[in-house]
Amino acid sequence: MPELSFEVLRAEPVLYAPSPSIRFALDVRNAIEDERVESVALQAQLRIETKLRPYDARAEVHLVELFGPREMWKTSQRSMLWAQPSVTAPAFRGRTETELCVPCTYDFEVATAKYFHAIEHGGIPLLFLFSGTVFYRDSSGALQIAQIPWSQEASFRMPVEVWKQTMEHYFPNSAWLRLRKDIFDRLYLYKAGRTLPTWEAAPEELLEAALVKA
Numbered sequence: 449m450p451e452l453s454f455e456v457l458r459a460e461p462v463l464y465a466p467s468p469s470i471r472f473a474l475d476v477r478n479a480i481e482d483e484r485v486e487s488v489a490l491q492a493q494l495r496i497e498t499k500l501r502p503y504d505a506r507a508e509v510h511l512v513e514l515f516g517p518r519e520m521w522k523t524s525q526r527s528m529l530w531a532q533p534s535v536t537a538p539a540f541r542g543r544t545e546t547e548l549c550v551p552c553t554y555d556f557e558v559a560t561a562k563y564f565h566a567i568e569h570g571g572i573p574l575l576f577l578f579s580g581t582v583f584y585r586d587s588s589g590a591l592q593i594a595q596i597p598w599s600q601e602a603s604f605r606m607p608v609e610v611w612k613q614t615m616e617h618y619f620p621n622s623a624w625l626r627l628r629k630d631i632f633d634r635l636y637l638y639k640a641g642r643t644l645p646t647w648e649a650a651p652e653e654l655l656e657a658a659l660v661k662a
Contacts, residue, residue, distance in 0.1 A: 449594050450582050451479035452488070456574075456604035457545070461614040468552040468618040470610060472576075473545060474535075474602075481542040486583040486591065488537040492548055493577040496528040496563060497603075500573035503566075510566030514559060527575070530560050534580075548576075554615055554624045564611045565623075571605035578602070 455475040462469040478485055503511065508518055515524040530550070537546040553561050564572070578600040586592050627635070639650040 449480075449592070450483060450485055450584050452582065452596060452600065453477050453479070454576065454578055454600060454602045456576060456602050459604070459606045459610045461610060461617055462549060463617060465549070468554070468614050469549045470552055470606075470614055472548040472550065472604070474548055475543065475545055476537055476540070477543040478541070484539065484541055484585045485537075486539050486585065488546075488580060488582050488596075489534070490537060490546075490548075490578060490580040490596070491532065491534045493532050493579075494530045494548075494550060495575045495577065496530050496560065497573040497575050498525050498528060498563070501570060504568075506568060507566045511563070514562055514566075528559060528563065530574070552611065552614055554619055554622075555626060556624065557626055564608065567608045570608060572608050572611070574604045574606055576602045576604065 453476075455477075457473040457475050459470055459472050462471045476488065476490075498515075515521050533548045533550050535546055535548050537544055555561055556565070577598065578596055579598055580596045582594045582596060584592050584594065635650055638644075638654075639647065642650075642653070644650050644653065
């Protein structure tokens with residue numbers, strides 16, 4: 449029976465995809481090198497291990513919405529679920545390399561987008577938890593099936609620049625913010641009433657007016 453192990457080798461933006469995605473190169477190894485693995489239906493749970501890196505003052509300000517004030521972080525900071533990607537690895541002996549593509553969002557209602565935006569430099573500590581099914585041939589050539597145990601996991605430190613490059617590629621110099629419908633209607637009327645040329649001009653004018661009053 450195969451004895452598989454996994455290692456995340458690198459991460460890079462997927463430049464041409466229906467939606468923003470990051471590609472993780474995954475090394476899959478079988479300890480029984482001469483055994484033929486027909487395929488691996490692999491599932492991964494991808495988590496952000498938020499406690500495993502330091503945070504500067506800028507990040508602290510941005511992370512208040514997620515974790516509260518820093519004095520609360522010992523209890524409020526937790527591992528965050530990012531995604532649950534899957535992939536089918538083709539037949540191999542010994543080892544193979546496959547790819548996990550993880551969709552990304554710039555929706556600031558989503559906790560992971562808030563977290564990535566808060567980090568300016570350094571690595572994001574990730575934990576991949578693997579499960580799935582292995583199809584292989586036994587010594588007689590008969591097709592067999594085995595399950596990947598949940599104990600299989602891999603850690604990887606993704607440079608935050610990979611996420612920022614992905615967002616910049618799909619949304620150049622932009623960010624997404626969802627508004628309640630009645631707020632959007634009021635903003636629309638304000639923009640139209642003042643004949644402002646762009647959507648950016650409306651909140652910019654309102655912010656400047658608020659600063660003057662302050």
